Amino acid sequence: MTDVTIIGTGNMGAAIGTRVLAAARRLQLLDREAERARELAARLGGDILAGPVGQEPEGDIVVLAVPFDAAxxxxxxxxxxxxxxxxxxxxxxxxxxxxxxxxxxxDTSAAETIAGLAAEGATVVKAFNTTFAATLAVGEVAGQRLDVFVAGDSEEAKTAMAELVTAAELRPIDAGPLRRARELEGFQFLLMTLQANPALEDFNWNTALKILAPS
Amino acid sequence: MTDVTIIGTGNMGAAIGTRVLAAARRLQLLDREAERARELAARLGGDILAGPVGQEPEGDIVVLAVPFDAAxxxxxxxxxxxxxxxxxxxxxxxxxxxxxxxxxxxDTSAAETIAGLAAEGATVVKAFNTTFAATLAVGEVAGQRLDVFVAGDSEEAKTAMAELVTAAELRPIDAGPLRRARELEGFQFLLMTLQANPALEDFNWNTALKILAPS
Structure with missing residues (x-):
């Protein structure tokens, strides 16, 4: 069985795909245009399944690498x-x-909204919303592994995510229950405004949100 | 004239006082118990005014280093x-x-609430809410200067804050208008839950929230 399915082959899909392969996990890529999925598979290299949206997701982990409405x-x-x-x-x-x-x-979040729409037995987690694509593809900034905040109501699902994130050479941080997505989404919105602010010359959609502890 | 008045001499008041002195700014400390203000002044050292709450704040910048209700x-x-x-x-x-x-x-924030209560002509800014006291007293974590997010509706006030923060050997980040305090307060709440989580052994109220850019 494939380990991870990524739906969406834009910048974030490509960046997460890069990390999944760094983690030596098997990957399936799906896109509304199957040709785009095949192109990204060829670009990333390796034995990757590629197909159109609608095809059965084979991964135990299915990443919705698309905007909120599409998700x-x-x-x-x-x-x-x-x-x-x-x-x-x-x-x-x-x-x-x-x-x-x-x-x-x-009083809600994209993650909770999506959880409310998901079929019974699907476990929604929030992750990777605070990592910009350019940064994620590289996996580190200024010599620091990226932090990946994971919020969810299933400890089992968060453990699986932590294993994937760790294998991908990133640092998972358990941010608590799924409703903590509210704070993750809110703060990432603020970080996006900083990237778009021309006065902040160092911030160009390539920063990393990091919780530093004393070394 | 004194440059900065800090009202409240708890951990945050002491830590901000340390940074104000590092910035070579003149300091006034006020506390409900004037003796506590004098004790902190003696501990920090230097030519510091100390007195009780109620005394006129002499600083151009007045830091409310107290909990929300007291503020x-x-x-x-x-x-x-x-x-x-x-x-x-x-x-x-x-x-x-x-x-x-x-x-x-x-749909509001502590900062906006306080701004709504403040007298005409007082300019409320949000700052230092994402820096823990232990970290702030030191000024850096893991070799990185602390980030101090400043939100406010007055560019002049934010410029003055940026000058103070920079002189204190920290990095100011203009987080936008005062209502961005909503996101700053929300995310710091999440960060507080992480410090309190015994599973996250590295996080002990001594971390730093940092926006890293490629070096």
């Missing part, structure tokens, strides 16, 4: 095909019309 | 004595009865 559509359309899977929401539901808030109400 | 009381009781000042809210309004959310509604 909602995916869990709805896949339905029970995601039962038994760990479904990873990476989205940042920013209201880009104002760039001043999230597009989800403050 | 609200201070701006109300000081009233117009804070006009013309930069008033720094450092609080994290965590609901400690549940340790599961903030105690302010999600």
């Amino acid at each position: 909602k559509d995916l869990v709805a359309s896949y339905g029970r095909a995601l039962s038994g899977k760990i479904v990873v929401d990476i989205s940042n539901p920013v209201d880009f019309s104002t760039f001043d808030s999230l597009a989800v109400p403050p | 609200k009381d201070l701006v109300a009781s000081y009233g117009r004595a804070l006009s013309g000042k930069i008033v720094v809210d450092i609080s994290n309004p965590v609901d400690f009865s549940t340790f599961d959310s903030l105690a302010v509604p999600p």
Whole structure:
């Protein structure tokens, strides 16, 4: 069985795919345009399954590497095909019309919304929403392994995610229950505004959010 | 004139005081118990004014180094004595009865609440809420200068804060308007839960939240 399925082959799908291969996990790539999935598979190299969205996800871990609205559509359309899977929401539901808030109400999160749409038996976790694609592809910034915050209500799912993240040479941080996605999404929105601020010359969608401890 | 007044002489007041002195700024310390202010002044050393809460704040920058509820009381009781000042809210309004959310509604923040109570002409900024006292006293973690996120609606006030923070050998980050305090307070709440989690052995109220850029 394939270990990880990534749906979506944009920058984040490609970056997470790079880390999955660094972790020596088997990978399936799906995209609405199967040709894009095959192109990314060829670019990443190795024995990667590639196909169109709609094809059965073979991974135990299914990463929705698409924007929030597309992620909602995916869990709805896949339905029970995601039962038994760990479904990873990476989205940042920013209201880009104002760039001043999230597009989800403050008493919920993209992750909880997606969990509410997912079929019974699918376990939604939040992860990789605070790692920018450029940084994730490299895996470190300024000599520090990236931190990957994982929020979820299943300890088993979070353990599986921690194993994947660790194998990918990143540092997993258990951020608590799925509702902590609210704080993860909120802060990443703030970090996105910093990247977009021309006054902050060092921040160009290539920074890393890091919790440093005394060495 | 004194440059900075710190009201409150607990761990955060002491740590910010240490940084203010590192910045070679003049300092006034006020505490409900004037004796505590004098004790901290003696401990920090140097030519520091010390007195009771209620005494006129002499600093252009007035740091409310107290919990959220006490900060609200201070701006109300000081009233117009804070006009013309930069008033720094450092609080994290965590609901400690549940340790599961903030105690302010999600469509506002401690900083905005305090700004709403402050007299006309007082300029409230959010700063230092993501720096733990132990870390702040040292000024760096793992060889990295601390990041100090500053949110506020006055560019002039944020510039003054950036100058102070830089002189204190920390890195200021302009986090945007005062309402970005919502995201700063939310994420610090999450970081606090990590420090309190015994499974995360490296996190003991001594970490630093850092935005790393490629070197």
